Amino acid sequence: MEDKFDKIIVLSIIVFSISIICYFLDYEIFLLVGTVLLFSLLLFGLYREKNINKSLELEIREIIDFFGIASENSRDWVKKLENQYDDICQLLNVLNTKRQVIQLKGKDKLSLLMNDFAKAFHHSLIESQQRALMRDAIVSFEQALRQQQGVSFDTAANVWLKNIISHTDASMGGLYIIERDEGENILKLSAAYAFGRQKYLDQKIEIGEGLIGQAYLEKQPIFMTDIPEDYLKIRSGLGDASPRSLLIYPMLLHDRVIGILELASFHVLDDFKMDFIRQVGESLASHIEMVRYAEQTALLLQETQEKEEELRQNLEEISATQEQLERMQKEQRVQAEQHQTLMLDILDHVDGKVYLKDLDGKFLLVNQRFADEYGVSKDQLIGKSDFEFFTREKAEEFQKEEKRLIQLGKKCTTKKWVEFKGETKYWQVEKIPIFNPVTGRSGLLGIHFELQEEYASYQN
Structure with a gap:
């Protein structure tokens, strides 16, 4: 029996060590599984304590002292642990079903340890869920990029912006694209979104003008939670309201600004949403550049085809004119010959x-x-x-x-x-x-x- 319990202790220490390594390696799922397994082994061993002899009680006391859980009477502690077993199982069941974490009412070290474990587990679970959501959001956005091939740029831009809005819980957004106007770069609002409605605005911002133009020059995001009241209003069912946070994000490609993404929200954007915007911003900048290059190529191809068609028509006109000229010249030669023959005939008479x-x-x-x-x-x-x-x-x-x-x-x-x-x-x-x-x-x-x-x- 002592050998079996020693094996449980050794196995518990191994599992605990693996859990610590997983913590530093940021492998949440292995950390959680290892921690649960560690406590399960300890509970199992302690629960079986009632069936072992006096010498095993001394081993249990040493184990309890090893983990900082001191008690004058190990049998009383085991009995108390049995009373808390149902609560611990309930806590583990709650964590397993991913519901909101509950707290054990006890003030002993085991209860406090389990409560800390539950909090850490719940926090890791929430982070894992958020990471999974962001991964799904990025996949969804990449699909939206691919699905808009063959449509007009403005139509695609509104779809892209709506996708970003839906995954960041923003309330208003705008997508500004760099364009050339009279030989100079300007920022043109290509897509706008507010509470599920598109607002087609013919808005152009000069470089350096306002926060949008400033973000273009500095090539750095601007994040604000203290927004001036006159900056913008979001119209909702409750009337006009000012957003709580504002993000102006320049989308860069090879250190060159391709466009500006503006998002306003009633909530403060967390780190996960900011990381999502950073990743989709890079993808969107690259995709916009590719679309613009394709548009320019198509435009050049169209111009080339139009010039070829114009040249073909000109050649046809020239050919028709030449044929007509040759026909006229032939007719003139015939007429001249006829006139000459007539004149010579007259002269002969x-x-x-x-x-x-x-x-x-x-x-x-x-x-x-x-x-x-x-x-x-x-x-x-x-x-x-x-x-x-x-x-x-x-x-x-x-x-x-x-x-x-x-x-x-x-x-x-x-x-x-x-x-x-x-x-x-x-x-x-x-x-x-x-x-x-x-x-x-x-x-x-x-x-x-x-x-x-x-x-x-x-x-x-």
Whole structure:
């Protein structure tokens, strides 16, 4: 029996040591389980004391003295412990069911020790519950971030803010985002919340203006419990009321402020809620930056697509214009050819011999009568000059006269005898200077009429 009880003592000391280690390692659940197990072992051992002999009573007394529980009569103490056993079981049952902690009425050391244990257990339990709630809140917020993909930024911002409000028990909140306005940064209210209602406000705050602008410059949270009465009011069923606490939290990403979170509450935000805001602030800043980058990328893509579409339309218009121009040019060429053919046909039916020379005296155009006079085809005359059909002296005389007429810009009509191909003929020659506005070059239009009557009179 002594060996069994010694084992209980050793086991109790081991469990107590493990509990102390867990306390320093902040493993609450192991600490609680170990402590409960320690007291259970002690109670079990002491409860069995009534069935052991006198020598075991001395061992129990030594155990009691070891834990600072001194008594002159260990049997009386065990009897008293039996009377408190139901209370201790009730206390442990309350702790196990997570209800509000109760206190043992006794003033002995065991009762005080159990009361202290209950308080510590309850405090650890509350902290553990709060940590679990905050973990769930962070998971919920991360899900809210992912679920708002594909919606407008303002819609997503209101969902994010509402999620933060619901997990911090705040009464009013605002989410300010950095934007560019006329080349300068401003803080624009992208989302607002007050008692379950969204208030869409077109509010812009300059950098350094008020508490919001100050938090942007300092990059540090501002937490206030003494809030000026004129700062803000929260409208509730009881009317307008001032909040008890105000938090202005700058959301940073790589030491750069992405936005400002403003929360007002009728309660003072505890450490767990502050830690929650810190964690979601980091996630929200990163997500906002990602969303803004995606928006800019989408905007650039849209602009690129619009420019491509505009360029495509311009190319189509240019192509259509070019096709129309080519069609018009083709029509003009056809018309020009038709006009030229008609003009040449008209010239061929003119009684006189018609030709057109350039400034150098080369034939640009002749009619059929003129070609027949020279005894060649019309094509053979084009590009040739008088030097190929008259003597050099005569050709130079013609060229000199024609250039003078072109310079003077005057029409000249003469009648003269001309020796050509061994024959002497009497011609009336009309020479008219012309100017081509299209080419910008001058030329000479000539018309020769053979005067048969004068020629016959000459022969007679």
